[in-house]
Amino acid sequence: MTFEILAAAADAAPQSSFGFMEAMEQGGIIAWSIFTVLVIMSVGSFYILFTKLFEQRKVMNQYNAVRSSFWKAGSLKEGATKLEKNSAWRQLVDDALSAEDQHSKMTDKMEAHDWLHGSLARSEDSINSKLAGGLPFLATVGATAPFVGLLGTVIGIYRALINIGIAGSASIDKVAGPVGEALIMTAIGLLVAVPAVFAYNWLQGRNKRIAEMLSAFSTDLLANINSNGAVKPVATVAAAPKPAARPATAAPTTTIKK
Template identity: 40%
Template sequence: MTVMGLLFKGDAVSSAVAVVLLCMSVCSWVVILWKSWLLQRAHTDVARSTAAFWQAPAMDDALRTLPAFDREALVLPLVQATQVQQTGTLGAAGDRSQQLTRVLRDALHGVLRKLQSGQVLLATVGSTAPFVGLLGTVWGIYHALIGIAGTGQISIDQVSGPVGEALIMTAAGLAVAIPAVLGYNILGRFIGRIEADLEGFALDLRELLLSQTKP
């Protein structure tokens, strides 16, 4: 019997476990495929956008040309954050260096939240799916033993069939968890690289703006 067989022929608990595992698998694969596409675009966008920015003759020109290269809006928010003028607020307190550090940090955090979206789901699926499958296995073995005890006769054939069917849930839990864990780790490395590029650009942008304000 497969997981789909347990879904339609098992009791309420077995069916619920099968549904949860199926939902976990679908959600994790959707996130993996979507994030792979997103991060591929993001990696290309950051490289193209930073190159376009540094080739622009002035800040106004850079702000006009960046949207054409920054499809995922990762670099443009950092540049736009430095152009917001605050007066009469605590945000405007301190020297120019402190203000730039604050606005760039906030903008960078917003961009990184976008890149990190979906990672929590993959981590959750990877850590909980084996236990969900184990729950289905324990429940299935329990009912299998109850059924065997009710017959009054115990043989290898009677034990191996129901127990083997119950163990399918453990295998299903691992089959759901392994792709989620691998996806989380691989995508996390790509996110780390893009994050390092964005942090480097934010630092260079800060130094550029500070040098322009010096007398």
């Protein structure tokens, strides 16, 4: 009889379940709004990471064509036809040729070197600016995502304190949901911010490497134009793959008959 009473009391007791969905449901629209903002930040960060990585790789691969085939051409106009249209390297060549043509139409005595150098510098800046597009978003996410998560943490702790005040006691069933919500928001904020910071620093480093290549190519273009094509870097040729080593054959043996 006593066992049946205890079993009935256990069945009648409320069963509390704790988890991510339960904590978010207790947080209500505020918790879901903060979570949505963090998800948007994370998706945007990874989208920028992959798109900029693809763009950077494309520019670096096009540089191999510049080194191998462009400088073999007899003139810059001929070499430009060997470069991909709408590429960064084709833009520099076209801008250099356009600046050279514009200088010949000037009536003042402006130095050709200064005019060409300034035109190429503007072209480099436009390319670097395009490559840097999206990186400010990564920096913003890396700087603000922890604070967005902290906002959810503060609201969760505030709700836990309200529940304690209403119940008059700090029972686990009253504070577990809000505190769990607070911890979840903190963790999500960090998970969003850390990859964004790593992606920003990595992409920024690759952009600096591309900027160095652009600057070197602009210098070569300037020297080539000012020397009427006499000065040009040596074109590099991709190394041919080494032939596979042939398996060693055993030396023929000679038998001597007695």
